[in-house]
Amino acid sequence: MINAGATLEGASPSPRDPWVARLTGTPEIRDAALDELREFLLRGLRKLMSSRYGGGYSAEDVVQVALVKIIDSLDQFAGRSRFTTWAMTVATRVGISEMRRKHYHDVSIESFTSDGASFEVAAEVDVTASAELDRMSMVVKLQKLIDETLSEKQRFAIRASLAGLPVEVIAEKSGSNRNSVYKLVHDARVKLRSGLEANGISADTLAAVFA
């Protein structure tokens, strides 16, 4: 059993974590530490890799890649969590990224870029209800802001996000990176919120009317 502890209470940030020391130690010490870490990561990822995105992914392959990444980025472990938690964070991202890559392999982004990446906000409204009229009015203003203030790239990123494509996949398929796509979406959200506020519609009002 790995020395990860039965509970998390033992977490104590240290400038020279014992795991880091072992993983950078003599070949014998290092190999033993790698075996323990491999076993720990596999225990965490086996169920995950067999149940998400249709399953059928190899936890062993993911852990192998993750171990290389962990060793290569030991200097990024800041000791703010237990080493094993940080290592599992790295391995989980490797695993999820691999699953996403395969799951969305055949998805094209062409459908999100057509018509200048424009999209229309749904406005199914019962015109006899005053609350619905409020909603209709906000939808009209929101649509105008989307059409007139967002860039084509921002509309594309929002449209693809709303269709359920993970930011990571949007980035890969559009030749960008995850942070850039997130920033595109974030800036668009802020721009729309500011635009609505300039039209006298606060975020609280917006959330309440569409609750």
Added chain:
Amino acid sequence: MTLSKEQTKLLIHMVATAGPDEIDCDECYSSFAEFVEQELLGKRQGNDLKKVEDHIDQCPCCGDEHRALLEALREAHS
């Protein structure tokens, strides 16, 4: 393309919760382990980690990884 009602509600949520000082995916990832560890211990998140929580709420990608990490850690420690 016309958004579905669900997509419209999601867009409204995205707009209503937009803030200027949100962290991005990289910043979220760098605090992920610490955040999840505190969460598993049932501790309240401080201001810095609250930003991780807000990002997870806004970013489906990081939200998915957050759930996966919790699941993996619970499995590994069980």
